Every structure is written in C-alpha cells, then in structure tokens.
Amino acid sequence: MSNQPPQSYSGQTFNQPVMINGAVMTNPQITIPRPPYLLERYDFDKLIKGESFFLTLANILLGAVIGLFINMLARLIGSKIDPTITFENWEIYAFLIALVLMTICYIIHHFVPNERRRIIKIVKEHFENS
Template identity: 80%
Template sequence: MPNQPPQNYSGQNLTQPVMVNGAVVTNPQIAIPREPYLLERYYFDKLIKGDSHFLTLANTILGAVIGLFINMLAKLIGSKIDDKIKFENWEVYAFLIALGLMIICYAIHYFVPNERRRIIKTINEHFENS
C-alpha cells in the first residue's frame, strides 16, 4: 500500500480491522488525563467483603429490635382488647436492652477505624489530588 494520509475514524462503527501505518493495531494504549489508581486484589477483596464485625452484629440486633418492638406493640394492643393477655415489663426491658446494644455496635463501627474505610479514604485522596 502506498503512503496514505491519516484518516479520521471517530464516531464510526468499525466492523473490520483498521490499518494504522500499514499494520493492524492489536493492543492500543488508552490515554487518560490522570494517573490511574492501581487496585490490588487484596484491597478489592476488602472493599467488597470488608464490613466490620460490629456492623454485622448491629444489623443482626436491628432485626431483633424490630421483632421485639412489633411483639411489644402487639401485646400492648392485645392487653387493651383482652384482659387475659398480659403485657409484662420484661418485654420493654428486652426491647430497650437490644436497642442499646444496637446503638453501641453502630457507634463502635462508626468510631473505630477499619481496613475498608482506610482503603476508601486512600482511593478518595488519590482522585482528589490528581
């Protein structure tokens, strides 16, 4: 092929190989305006599965708190309708204790640093500074 002037292929749907300077380009380099963040597999795994144990525990206790609240409310309404149904104080205490434990677990998760939040902070800093 004789020397041809460069052609513009932007905005086209290419269905066959394109020759660049007489050769097919098989692995072109992509240029981006900033340095990419190279994410290691370990960090990726921590981002996907890195929730703290306190958050998992708090979410589990949240389910118990919701269940205890529904049970307490149902028993309160039932005791107003039927005198045979007793509304007992331990149900309120169980709800309040579970609520307190849940709040403590969420607070520990929020204030204690963990690997996942550290990685996210590092990635954010990378993109803010570049």
C-alpha cells in the same frame, strides 16, 4: 501499502474494526487523563468483605430490635382487645436493651478505624488529587 496521509481518530466511536495504515490495530494503547489507581487483590478483598465486627453485630441487633418492637406492639394491641393477653414489662426492657446495644455498636463502628474505611479513604484521595 498505500501512501495515504495519516488520519485522526480522536473523539470518535467505532462499531467495527478500523484499519490504521493498512493494518488492524490489535493492541491499541488506551490513555486516561490521570494515573490509574492500581487496586491490589488484598485491597479489593477488604473492600468487598471488610465490614467490621461491630457493624455486623449492630445489623443483627437491628433485626432483633425490629422483631421485639413488632412483638411488643402486637402484645400491646392484643392486651387492649383481649384482657387475657398480658403485656409485661420485660418486653419493653428487652426492646430497650437491644436498642441501646445496637446504638453502641453503631457508635463503636463509626469511631473505631477499620481496614475497609482506610482503603476507601486512600482511593478517594487518589481520585481527588489527580
């Protein structure tokens, strides 16, 4: 073992193994300036798969609203080009009903607490306070 003075390795980037006191460090200690957030498997699962029922339903209704709008617009244009194509009121009603239901689902999702948003709030508070 050589008697070299200790060297400082802070603030450097290494692309190859570094010998420290004549040996390669196999399990160095890594430190960060704040305590880490220890994410539990349950919390991770809720973050990945934890969307609320109302958000899922609202997204489905969004697809229906878009489809009904395209159909309604196509029938309206078609009725102007060809008088045999009729534009009926039920198409407007179906579009409006789907739009209202979608809006209600988004509002419910926004105001009803769910597990995913609760966990996200806890994680945000951890990093804001540390």
